[in-house]
Amino acid sequence: MLQLQTAISDWSKTVKAIQKKDKVFKRMVVVNDDPLALKVETMTDGYGRYRRHSNRALLKKVVDVERVVEDLQQSQTQIKKELTGLEEQLALNVGERTTQLQNEIEPRLKNLETLVETLNSSLLEITTNLGGQEKWHTSMMELLESVENIETKVDTTTPDLKREISKLEFSLAQITSTAALLKEDQNNQKITVKALGQTLLAMQNKVVKNQNEISSLKGQMNITKTNLCQPNCQQSTSTDKNLTSSSKTSDDNDVWSSIQPQYSNAINKVPKDCDSVSGASGLYLISPDGNAPIMVYCEIQTKPTKIAYTVIQRRINGDKDFNKNWEEYAKGFGDLNGEFWLGNEAIHRLTRDNNTMARIDFKDISGKPWFAEYSEFSVASRADGFRLHVAGYNGNASDALEYQNRMQFSTVDSDRDISNTNCAANYEGGWWFSHCQHTNLNGKYNLGLTWFDRSRNEWIAVAFTEIKLKRKL
Numbered sequence: 001m002l003q004l005q006t007a008i009s010d011w012s013k014t015v016k017a018i019q020k021k022d023k024v025f026k027r028m029v030v031v032n033d034d035p036l037a038l039k040v041e042t043m044t045d046g047y048g049r050y051r052r053h054s055n056r057a058l059l060k061k062v063v064d065v066e067r068v069v070e071d072l073q074q075s076q077t078q079i080k081k082e083l084t085g086l087e088e089q090l091a092l093n094v095g096e097r098t099t100q101l102q103n104e105i106e107p108r109l110k111n112l113e114t115l116v117e118t119l120n121s122s123l124l125e126i127t128t129n130l131g132g133q134e135k136w137h138t139s140m141m142e143l144l145e146s147v148e149n150i151e152t153k154v155d156t157t158t159p160d161l162k163r164e165i166s167k168l169e170f171s172l173a174q175i176t177s178t179a180a181l182l183k184e185d186q187n188n189q190k191i192t193v194k195a196l197g198q199t200l201l202a203m204q205n206k207v208v209k210n211q212n213e214i215s216s217l218k219g220q221m222n223i224t225k226t227n228l229c230q231p232n233c234q235q236s237t238s239t240d241k242n243l244t245s246s247s248k249t250s251d252d253n254d255v256w257s258s259i260q261p262q263y264s265n266a267i268n269k270v271p272k273d274c275d276s277v278s279g280a281s282g283l284y285l286i287s288p289d290g291n292a293p294i295m296v297y298c299e300i301q302t303k304p305t306k307i308a309y310t311v312i313q314r315r316i317n318g319d320k321d322f323n324k325n326w327e328e329y330a331k332g333f334g335d336l337n338g339e340f341w342l343g344n345e346a347i348h349r350l351t352r353d354n355n356t357m358a359r360i361d362f363k364d365i366s367g368k369p370w371f372a373e374y375s376e377f378s379v380a381s382r383a384d385g386f387r388l389h390v391a392g393y394n395g396n397a398s399d400a401l402e403y404q405n406r407m408q409f410s411t412v413d414s415d416r417d418i419s420n421t422n423c424a425a426n427y428e429g430g431w432w433f434s435h436c437q438h439t440n441l442n443g444k445y446n447l448g449l450t451w452f453d454r455s456r457n458e459w460i461a462v463a464f465t466e467i468k469l470k471r472k473l
């Protein structure tokens with residue numbers, strides 16, 4: 001189209017130029033007012049040569065225009081073809097897009113249908129629940145009525161209840177008062193028994209002292225007799241010796257006989273073990289063998305059944321020094337309510353008849369509880385070095401004590417272990433050491449008490465321990 005406009009413009013300029021030169025030609029130009037239909041009708045003036053030139057120019061323009069028109073027609077045809085192709089393409093694209101949209105929309109429609117069904121179900125359920133709530137509401141109203149009735153009854157019975165409560169409070173006060181008196185009596189009895197034990201010990205010491213004095217006097221009498229009879233009394237010496245011996249035994253027996261009933265009576269009042277004491281856990285005097293009483297800590301468990309242990313060792317926080325010598329370990333040391341070792345002599349007396357089991361409770365440094373029980377536990381006499389015997393292990397910590405079973409007791413000043421070193425000195429505490437130990441509960445607290453768990457091949461670092469005994473029969 002731009003090409004056509006350019007041609008027309010050029011053509012108009014040419015026509016105007018010719019019009020200025022020739023009026024006749026001007027007349028010819030205006031035919032039909034259509035530049036493309038222009039033609040030369042008449043040439044009447046004297047400018048023949050110029051007109052011929054103009055005619056040729058016009059004809060040339062006509063030819064150009066016709067060519068342009070032809071090009072335009074071809075372009076139009078081409079455009080129509082392209083238009084047809086575009087229409088076909090458009091129809092194809094529209095079809096594909098429609099199919100695609102159908103594919104996308106159908107699942108959504110299904111989802112919507114499902115959602116509608118779900119909503120319908122929920123609606124039905126809500127409707128049903130509303131019906132249930134109505135029933136619940138009715139029940140609540142009935143319940144409220146019942147509560148009101150109960151409140152009414154309570155209001156009427158409250159004065160009676162208050163009177164009963166007052167009576168109960170009065171009874172409770174009486175019981176509390178009686179319990180306090182009983183507790184005081186019990187404490188007094190404990191003090192009395194303790195004092196009795198001390199008196200008995202003093203009496204025993206006095207008897208021994210008297211016996212020594214009598215022996216001394218007898219010796220002096222013999223010397224005097226010998227001096228007086230010299231030299232004629234030789235024949236009667238053997239008879240005198242017999243008399244002396246007989247007399248001494250007779251005097252001792254007289255002294256002992258005089259206190260024997262009193263002593264036996266006092267000892268018989270002392271429980272033989274913790275199983276025989278009545279009361280809660282605490283300190284008690286016991287006499288396991290009818291001899292001088294021992295002050296011990298009894299651990300009384302009542303649930304599920306009563307179990308009474310005699311505690312012989314306790315470690316809690318390292319408060320007490322356990323690096324003691326042979327005699328200190330023999331006699332015992334520490335605080336029975338805190339950390340202590342009861343004493344090897346006392347432990348021997350508690351276990352000498354091989355009728356004792358032992359339980360060792362301990363906790364590691366993370367607080368986890370462990371235990372080891374031995375159905376047999378005994379400690380031999382001083383003469384046998386307080387030798388250990390254990391058997392019948394049960395527990396969750398492996399039988400670590402077996403490694404030191406049948407060993408004598410060792411202390412820093414009495415090395416009885418089978419190691420080349422002094423185990424008690426190394427670990428700063430007396431114990432039944434061998435090479436040296438798989439467990440040591442009397443060592444220096446800060447260095448770590450130990451128990452070897454063979455099942456896991458690990459050492460347990462112990463922070464708390466209690467060794468306690470119980471008679472089996």
Ligand SMILES: [Ca+2]
Binds near residue numbers: 419421
């Ligand atoms: Ca040694």
